Amino acid sequence: MKLKVAVNGYGVIGRRVADAVVLQDDMELAGVADLVTDWRMRVAVQRGFPIFAATAEAREAMNDRGFEPLGDLGSLLESADIVVDCTPKGVDARNRPLYEAAGIRAIFQGGAKHELTGHSFVASANYESALDRRMTRVVSCNTTATVRTLLALRQAGLLQRARGVLVRRATDPWESHTDGILNTMVPEPGIPSHQGPDAQTVIPELDVVTMASKAPQNVAHLHHWIIELTRTASRDEVIEAFRAVPRIAFIRVDDGIVALNVTAEVMKEIGRPRGDMWEVAIWEDILTVEGRELFYAYQVDNQAIVVPETIDAIRALCGTERDPEQSIRRTNAALGIGVAFL
Amino acid sequence: MKLKVAVNGYGVIGRRVADAVVLQDDMELAGVADLVTDWRMRVAVQRGFPIFAATAEAREAMNDRGFEPLGDLGSLLESADIVVDCTPKGVDARNRPLYEAAGIRAIFQGGAKHELTGHSFVASANYESALDRRMTRVVSCNTTATVRTLLALRQAGLLQRARGVLVRRATDPWESHTDGILNTMVPEPGIPSHQGPDAQTVIPELDVVTMASKAPQNVAHLHHWIIELTRTASRDEVIEAFRAVPRIAFIRVDDGIVALNVTAEVMKEIGRPRGDMWEVAIWEDILTVEGRELFYAYQVDNQAIVVPETIDAIRALCGTERDPEQSIRRTNAALGIGVAFL
C-alpha cells in the first residue's frame, strides 16, 4: 500500500515535492491543490496530476479557464494520508486547523514558525523524533544547510562554536521580474539573523550565531563559516566528517567550479531536473583549518535542498520506515543523489 | 547506416549538439573533441561519450588528469562522416583546412563569417540549397530567430520592410563570473548591427535593418520588431503566418508569462533538458497590427535555438534526407519540440 500524498500549494517547492513523490515507489500523489489558473496550472495538467482547487472561488476560476479540478482542498485531504503544505508564509498557519479537522498528517515548510508544529525536521539530524508525529516542519533552505553541515562536525566531536555569514540570493528566478533587488546588498537588520536560532530548533545544543545579507542574484545562497573546533584537527578529518553525513557534496575551484553560476551550470549538464542541486556543495579546496579554527564556504540551492528532506519527513510521520538511513537511502536513490558526478 | 557525427568543441553549443545527435535515430556520435580538463570534460565522460583531444598538448593534459582520450582530433575526423564545429570564434576559421584535408563535411556555427563556407543555413528557409554541400554555417541565435520570423511573413506575402531592435543578453550563465556587465546597457556602435545583413545571407531579398544593445542579464535575447506589411492585414492573418513556420511558439502575458525569467521557468517546468527553448517564443497578446504596420516582440534562448537547425544541417549536407519538412519533423520529434505545452 503506497502512501497517498497531497500537495497543497503548487509553487516552487510544491512542484518539486510533487515530482519527487511520484518518483518514490512507496508513495503516490493524491493530488495538488492551488488557486492559480495560469501556466503553472497548465504544467500540472501536462504532468497528468490530479488537480484540486484550494478554495471555492478558485474552483470557479479554474472551471472558467477550462481546468476542471477534481474537487476542492477538502476532497483532496479526504483522499490522502498526509499533506505537504507548500503555501506561502502566512497561509500555512491558517491551513493547520483544516488539516487537523481532516484528521490528516501534515508537513509544513520553513516559512512557517517552529511553534506551528512544535517539531522541526532535518532527516540526518532528527528523523527518529518525528516518527508517528501528526505534524512537522521541514526547516528552510538556509537552516537545512546549516544543520546538515554543523551536524557533521558535531557527530565527529569537532564542533565547539559556529559563526556564520549567510549571503542569501535575493529572490527566486520565477518572480525576479517583480520581487528583485538591483545593484545593492541588504544586510539583515538583526543579529543573530533567524537562521542560527532556527537551527537550534533541530539541534538545541548548537552554539551558533549567524549574520545575513541579501545579494542581487537569484542562483543560490552562499554561506561562509568560521568554526571553533573542540580540538586541533586536520583538513582530512574535517572532510571525512562532512562525508559521513548524507546530502553534502564537494566541489573544487581547481575543477573549474569557481562561482555560483558554474555549479548551477554543472547541475544542468549532469541532467538534474530543473538544474536542481539537493546537496549542500562545499568548496573542498577553499576549506581551511588553522589550529583549532575551521573556515569553509558552500552553495545552497534554495529551491531544491528541502525536497529530499520533505520526502523523508513523509515516511517519518507516517511511520512506514523507522530507520532514518533506510529512508534517506531510498529518497536519494529515487532522486539520483549520489549516483553521479558529485 | 547511421551518420557518424563528430563534435569539435564541447562548450555551450557543443554539449547541446552532442546530446541532440544522440537522440536522432539516424545519427550516432563519433565523439567529442575539446581541450579542457575540468568539470566539462568530466560531464562528457559521465555521458559516456567517446572523447578526443583537440590538440597534442591537450591530449597530454587530459591524460595527466586521467581522462584517457581515444585519440586526437585527426582520429575523430577519420571516424566521422561530418563534423560540427562548436569552437570559439576565430578557432573555427583555423579548423576549416583540417576538415578539408580530412575530406569531411563540416558545419560551423554563427560566430563564423558567411564567407568561411559560402553558405548560411536556417532549416525552414533554405534547407534545399544546402543539400550535398561540403560545408555550411548555421547562423547565430539572433539571426536564426530573425530569419524564422521574417520568413513566416514573407511566405505569407506580407513582408515589405523589417526594422528590429535586438536587446541581447550580455553573456551566457556559465561564464557570468568573468564575462558579465553590471547595471548598465551597451548600445551596438554600428547601425545596422550585424544581424540584419546576416539574415540576408540566408534570404537575400529581405529589406531588414537592425539596431542592437546589450542588457545586464543572461537569460535570453529580447527582439522588438516594427514591420511594414505589403498590405493591411488582420492580427489573425499574421498569427496564422507565424504558425505556418516550424519552431515558432506563442506565449501569452495573460497566461502569466510576462517576462524573460518566467518563460525560462516554464521551460524548466515542462522538463526541457537544461531548461532549453528551441523555439522563438512570440508574445501573442503583445503582437499588434495597425493598418499596414505590425509590431511584435519575442524571446530567443541563445544557447538552444540553433541546436535543431544544426541537426537538420547534418542531414542536408549528407543528403540523407532531401525533404526539408521531413528532416524538421524528425528533429522536432526526437527533441520533443511541439509535443507539449507551447
Add this chain to the structure above:
Amino acid sequence: MKLKVAVNGYGVIGRRVADAVVLQDDMELAGVADLVTDWRMRVAVQRGFPIFAATAEAREAMNDRGFEPLGDLGSLLESADIVVDCTPKGVDARNRPLYEAAGIRAIFQGGAKHELTGHSFVASANYESALDRRMTRVVSCNTTATVRTLLALRQAGLLQRARGVLVRRATDPWESHTDGILNTMVPEPGIPSHQGPDAQTVIPELDVVTMASKAPQNVAHLHHWIIELTRTASRDEVIEAFRAVPRIAFIRVDDGIVALNVTAEVMKEIGRPRGDMWEVAIWEDILTVEGRELFYAYQVDNQAIVVPETIDAIRALCGTERDPEQSIRRTNAALGIGVAFL
C-alpha cells in the same frame, strides 16, 4: 519680487526641483512638504529648507522625531505663488482640489495623467500655450526626451513618422533594495506603450508609436528610434536639427562613452550635482541616415531630465517670463547646462 515656490513631496524629483528653485535668481523656495521622518527629512533640514508636514499625522510624527515643521501643507500653500507637486502617482490627483481651494497655481509631474490638468508641458515645444494657466503637467522623463528629439526633427521639416523602442531602467537607485528586477527583462504588454500617445499630448501632430521594455539596471533609459524622414537628408542636416533644440547633447563612442554607465561617470566627473544629466544625450557616431530613414539612440537620466522643464513651467504659469527662449536660457545658465563639456 521673487516667485515663491512650494514643493510638495520631497522625493527623487522634489529634492532636485527644490535645489533648482534655489539656484534661480527670480525664485525662492517657500518650503517643502512631505511625511517621511527618516534621512530624507534630515537632508532637507541640513539644506536649511523650510519644512512642512504634508498631513496632520505627519506633523505629529515629525515633531516626535524632532523635526519641528513650520506648519502643514495648508500653511505652505498659503505662503506660495505656485506649488510643484512631486508626490507619488495617485496622490497627485487627490492633491489637485487642495491646490484649487488654496487658489494656487500648480505643476504636476509625469506620473499624473494629462486629463488632470488638461495641459502637458515641454519647454521647447509648447511653453507659450502654458502662459498664465492655473495648472500644467510636466511630462515624464521618457516623454520629455521623446518630445525634445522629435520636435527637433519636426522643426527642421524632416519628421514623417517615428517608431521607437524604449528600454527603461527598472527602478531608481534609492529604492533598488525593494523595487528591483533581477536578471530578466519585462516587455510592456501593450503596443503602443504609453509614451507614444503621451508625446501627442504635447505635439498632437506627431506620428509616433513606441514599444517598451524594462531592463535590470537603474542608471538610465536607453531609447532606440527608427524615423522615416520627409525627404532624403544628410547626417549633418539631422545633427544640425538636433543642435537647434535646447537640452540635447551629443556623446561619442570614439570618445570612450560607450555605455550608460560611462555617461553617468562623466556626469559625476564634470561635477554635476548627484551626477545628474538634464540633457538628452544622443550618440553622435551611432546615428545613421540611410536614404529617407534615420536611426539613432540616446540616454535619458530619468531622475533629472524633467527638472529644468519644471523650472520653465513655473515661469510660464506665473507669466513672469513670456519668451520661452529667455526662460530656457535662464534655467540653463542657473543649472550649468551647456557651459561645460557636453
Add this chain to the structure above:
Amino acid sequence: MKLKVAVNGYGVIGRRVADAVVLQDDMELAGVADLVTDWRMRVAVQRGFPIFAATAEAREAMNDRGFEPLGDLGSLLESADIVVDCTPKGVDARNRPLYEAAGIRAIFQGGAKHELTGHSFVASANYESALDRRMTRVVSCNTTATVRTLLALRQAGLLQRARGVLVRRATDPWESHTDGILNTMVPEPGIPSHQGPDAQTVIPELDVVTMASKAPQNVAHLHHWIIELTRTASRDEVIEAFRAVPRIAFIRVDDGIVALNVTAEVMKEIGRPRGDMWEVAIWEDILTVEGRELFYAYQVDNQAIVVPETIDAIRALCGTERDPEQSIRRTNAALGIGVAFL
C-alpha cells in the same frame, strides 16, 4: 610654500586625489599624467589641471587629439615634491625606479604590494612611522576599512581576535560594461583572503582572518565582522571606541538607511562630490554585543575611502605636519568630513 603634488594615473583614484589636493591649502597640483585621450583627459582639461603625457607615445597621441600636454612624466616629476602613483596594478612597480631616479617622494596605492615600499599607511594607525620616508603605500579600500575599525577596538583595549567576511563589489561603475559579473557570486579561493594579512602590514599585532566573496554590484563593499573581545563590554563602550577613531561614521536602519544603495543615495543628497563616502559607515543599530563577542557590519566606498589617507600620507612623507591628528583634522576640514549629517 605649498607642497607640489604630482598625480600619475588619472583614473578612479587619481581623479579623486587630484581634486582633494586642490582643496588643501598647503598643497598645489603640479599636474596629472596619463595616456588616455578620451573623455577622461577632457575632464582634466576642463578642470584646468596641468596635463602631462605618461609616455612618449602618449604625448604624440595626445597632441594628435589636441590635448597639448605640457610635457612628459619626467618633466612632471621634476616640478613636483612628491608623486602619488595611481596607475593600474603592475604599472606601479615599473614606475618605482623612475621616481627614485627623479629623487622624488612617492605614494603608491593598495594595488601594489607592501614590499614595493616597505611601508603601508593608514593615517589613524601609523602616520608617525611614515614621517620623512621616501615612499609608502596607502593600503587598499578593504584594508583601510579593516584597519580603521580594528584599530578602534584595539585602542580601547577590546580587541582579542577578529574574523571577517568581506563581500566585495564586483567592479567600479565606470568599467561595468566590460568588467562585470552577472547574477552570481564568486568566493575568493584562498583563506585567509589577502585583506587579513594586508591589515597586518599596518598593525602587525592584529589577530585577524578574512574570507571574501564578490557580489554582482558596483556600489560598495559590505564587511561582516565577528570579534572576540578581551572582556565583556557594553554596546555603548564599543560604539564609543569606534567614535574615538576618525573617519568612522554611523548609519542606522531605523533612519531608513537599510542597504548599500540607500547610503549611496544619502551621500549624493548631502552634496558629496561624485557621491563619495570617505568614512567607514557602520550600521549602529545592527551592531550587537553578546558577552565577549561583538558582531557588526559596515559599508565601504571603495572609490573614495583611500583619498583622505593619501592626503595625509603626502604630509607625512614630506614631514610638513608631524602631528597625525593635525593632518587628519586639516584633511577632513578641507574635504568636509564630519561637518555634516553623518
